[in-house]
Amino acid sequence: MTPISRRNFLKIAATSLLTASGAVGLGGLLRFIAYQSEQAPAIEFDLGPAANYPIGSRTIHPNIPAVLIHTESGFSAISLVCTHLGCTVETKDSGFSCPCHGSTYSKEGRLLSGPAVEDLDVWPVELKDNGRLLVRKTIVQPRG
Amino acid sequence: MPANQPSALRHAQDNTFDFRLFVAAGLLLFSLAFSGWVNSRTPKPLSLTPSLTGQPEYCLTCHADLPEISPAHPVQVFGCVTCHGGERLALDADMAHSSIRGGANPSDLTVVSQSCGGEKCHSGAAAAGRDHIQRVQTSLQSTYAGAIATIRFTFGAQPDLTARLAIAAVADDRIETETGLSALAVFDTSTEDNPSIQKFSQNCLACHLNAAPREGQTYARYTGCASCHAFAPAGAWNSQQTPIHTLSTAIPYSQCNTCHNRGNYDLRTMTFVERSDQPADRLHNYYQPIAQFTRCEYSLDCVDCHTRIETMGDGDLHSNKKEIQYIQCKTCHGTPTELPLTKTLSELDDIAFRQAFLNPILVLKAGEVILVTEQGEPLWNTRVLKDGTYQMIGKVTKQVFTFRPVKGSACTQTGANQASAYCHQCHAVKR
Structure with missing residues (x-):
């Protein structure tokens, strides 16, 4: 076996180290590129076919969170987020109540007792051409 | 390299270059490997985005074992940073806690406005009953004005029992009761000549809501709101190991006892004498400075009768607890x-x-x-x-x-x- 010269040994070792460094650095770079930041909360929700919600129905969608109401005058979505500090209200026979501080609202989302001082928000519900319902949390619909 | 350079010299220079390249490559790999190792030791962040702020926090990465502090403060709504402060995205403990408010007690009165305040929280309108912080800061439990006035009057430092001084300077621009005062200056012990008053200031100011607590984790929560509303399970109040992460209005008499029945003042030496008895029943463990009780006084807890205004103040500065109790x-x-x-x-x-x-x-x-x-x-x-x-x-x-x-x-x-x-x-x- 031919003895390796000092110079060649250094060359091979340096090349190996640089290759390994490149691999480690590339791994870090790929990890950096693949990083996914926190996703912003959704503001639009597809509630499926409108036919799933007969007139008179009140359907809770916990992921929004909102209750979809279908009346003779159309669809509306009442937010289930308490206007006091943002807890999710619970449905009761008389309407809604906040489990955090006790604010109560009517079935239409109107404030009955504090500490909240405002009604629950109402979001518009759009009936798309394909017959599906879409709720947008960006706009608060004025109450009639 | 010049062509006429001797080959031995060129060879030596090449060897030096190769050696330097080898060392540099080794250092580069070591640095990258070390960075990777440090990075691998960083915990995977556990993210929570509280609905109140909408900003992600990584606090639960280390603190997921803490119990919900109260049904009125769910972590999914409030998160941690709203009350505690701190660096919400830091994963290093020192960095995460570098800007935390009040240490273990964000309700300490020096920081309570940032931690617990807010119009919809605890510094709102008096008419809505949301002025808790303002009332507590002017209450006798915070100012200690009654005791200071009594001691100073007793030893001739003031001509009557009307309070003038408090643990911290405080003012009230809206007096609503006959006995309300407009302001109290800070009790500056360096200006007191009487040795008894000086001893009082040295020994007797560590037990009120606005005082600097005594040293040690045991006493860290004996200021601000936590003095009354944060407590460990019965019997564990003095455990340094018990994590106290509870807020409640169902305050047991034993919590009141931690201040109101921890001992007594020896007025001759003006020192605080810690309680040494170990009562076995409720009657003997109850509020002890008054010697007599009716059955209801020791069967009930203090908060069963004493109201929020009595304990947290009515918003006015008073000279004596008789004016508010x-x-x-x-x-x-x-x-x-x-x-x-x-x-x-x-x-x-x-x-x-x-x-x-x-x-x-x-x-x-x-x-x-x-x-x-x-x-x-x-x-x-x-x-x-x-x-x-x-x-x-x-x-x-x-x-x-x-x-x-x-x-x-x-x-x-x-x-x-x-x-x-x-x-x-x-x-x-x-x-």
Whole structure:
């Protein structure tokens, strides 16, 4: 076996180290590129076919969170987020109540007792051409 | 390299270059590997985006084992940073805690406005009953003005018992009671000549809501809101290992005892003498500076009778606790000639409903009749029954106590003499 010269040994070792460094650095770079930041909360929700919600129905969608109401005058979505500090209200026979501080609202989302001082928000519900319902949390619909 | 350079020299220079390249490559790989190793030791962040702020926090990465602090402060809504401060995205403990408020106690009165304040939280309008912070900061439990005034008067430093000084300077621009004061200056002990007053200031100022707490983790939460509302399970109050992450309005007498029955002042030496007895029952463990008790005084917890205004203040600065503490026996029992004051709950916004909601020991309904104080504060844990008797439900024990009015009984005590000492003459139990 031919003895390796000092110079060649250094060359091979340096090349190996640089290759390994490149691999480690590339791994870090790929990890950096693949990083996914926190996703912003959704503001639009597809509630499926409108036919799933007969007139008179009140359907809770916990992921929004909102209750979809279908009346003779159309669809509306009442937010289930308490206007006091943002807890999710619970449905009761008389309407809604906040489990955090006790604010109560009517079935239409109107404030009955504090500490909240405002009604629950109402979001518009759009009936798309394909017959599906879409709720947008960006706009608060004025109450009639 | 010049062509005419001797080959031996060129060879040596090449070797040096190769050696340097080898070292540099080694250092580069070591640096990258070390960075990777450090990075691998960083915990995978556990993210929470509280609905109140909408900003992600990584605090639960290390603190997921803590219990929910109270049903009124769910972590999914408030997160951690709203109350505690801190660097919400830091994963290094020192960095994450570098800007934390109040250490283990974000309710310390030096930082309470940032931690617990806010119009919808605890520094809102007085009319809505949301001015907790303002009231506490002017309350006697915070100012200690009564004791300071009494000691200074006793040793000739002031001509009367009207308070002038407090643990911290405080002002009140809205005086609503006859005894309210506009401002109190800070009790500066360096300006006091009397040795007894100086000793008082050295030994007796560590036990009030606005005082610097005594050293040690045990005392870290004995300031601000936490003094009353944050407590460990019974029997563990002095454990340094017990994580206290609870806020409650169902405050047991044992929590009041941690300040009000921890010992007594020795007025001759002006020192605080720690309590040394180990009482085995509730009667002997109860508030001890008054020597006599009726049965209800030690069966009930302090908060069953003493109201939020009495304990947290009415928003005015006072000179003495007699100006703010007004619950007497007659508040619940009436006098030989008068029944106690009552109120029919009608408005859903009545604060009685809110108080009952926060400590759901009973379900209050509109139309129910409850007892009220002379100031109109609801004793929301009481009920007037149809047979003319009354019921009180223990806010901590949930025990139901039924009692009668004095009117119509054999009691001959006059209504004017209703301080506890008068009632104790006949009704005190033997200790």
